[in-house]
Amino acid sequence: MASIKVKFRPSSTIGKEGTIYYQIIHKRVIRQLKTDYRIYADEWDEGRATLILANNGRNGYLQSIKERINWDIKRLGNIVSHWENKQISYTADEIISVFQKAANEQTLFNFMNGITAQLRQMGKHRTSETYHATLRSFMQFRGYKDILLDEIDSDLMLMYEAWLHNRGLSKNSSSFYMRILRAVYNRAAEKELTSNRNPFKHVYTGIDKTVKRAIPLKAIKKIKNLDLSLHPALDFARDMFLFSFYTRGMSFIDMAHLKKKDQQNGILSYRRRKTGQQLLIKWEKCMQEIADKHKTDYGSPYLLQILKHPYDNRSQYKNALYRTNKNLKEVAKLVGISIPLTLYVARHSWASIAKSKNIPISVISEGMGHDSEMTTQIYLASLDNSVVDRANTQILRDLL
Structure with a gap:
């Protein structure tokens, strides 16, 4: 059976990118399949025959190259497996020919x-x-x-x-x-x-x-009043849920990327990662209490203890989201909530409670940062942010 290996050929010029190629060996015949994937020598692990990812400006590029390599190797393997299963004789040159033909087809x-x-x-x-x-x-x-x-x-x-x-x-x-x-x-x-x-x-x-994924204000009060001092993981999950609710249903990914510098002069300013829309939120006492309780190390730029390292943010975020939502299920049991409690419920709940207080849909839409996601944003002009802040203050006051 043919063997397929990923190889790197460094550039003969110092400081220039080398190229990735595939080595195909079958019946002692060795052939090379060139690619247009170019990387630097220090981005290649020769022993493991794999790319070295780093937290810099090329990380996205390297990740895309890695995915393409994996896809190429899978396709080459499928070509070989098809002939092996059919017991059809083939050569290394034929493997390359079939691969290149398929690559040229759309x-x-x-x-x-x-x-x-x-x-x-x-x-x-x-x-x-x-x-x-x-x-x-x-x-x-x-x-x-x-x-x-x-x-x-x-x-x-x-x-x-x-x-x-x-x-x-x-x-x-x-x-x-x-x-x-x-x-x-x-x-x-x-x-x-x-x-x-x-x-x-x-x-x-x-x-x-x-089905609605919202809970009433009395349920949020129960969650807020829970004594979780002996259960730090549940305590953190509960506080992240409340922080999301306090900030008009801020998504967890936006919470994770909040920086200390985003909170200044009584205003929390951030840009939604989903839509790019910038939101300004009046900084309330209840928000400060959670920020103080879960403040990061002195050298960390982040406001909350969600991202703890300056690298591999995506994996950190996904792991934190999984743990938090898992622990919120336990919090829900403690207060007798039957629906699956997640961070997204905080967002739904803020909107639902705001609507129950006869706050206009346009204000709710603006407060949650809806852009093209909601029909109302098509014909509504941007509102004065103080209107949204008053709406949020009205909701938070009822939790006291």
């Missing part, structure tokens, strides 16, 4: 992998993860057999939708995958890699109404 897997790598390189990690998850799901549906962009039609999408539903996914979940695939397909059509045959016209791509 296939969904190749095109979508390129978009995913590009998104990661641009720093859009969350979006790249959702694209990767969608591709992984579609690959499972296809039995990991790639498909030409020109072969995608409405019948295929209907079959994929049925496959998703048979696996227990809800209407909204299947729609989530469909919307991402549609975005990828539309991009391919814009690049004139395929003609747009509207393959998503018969599948559901909307957003169905879901």
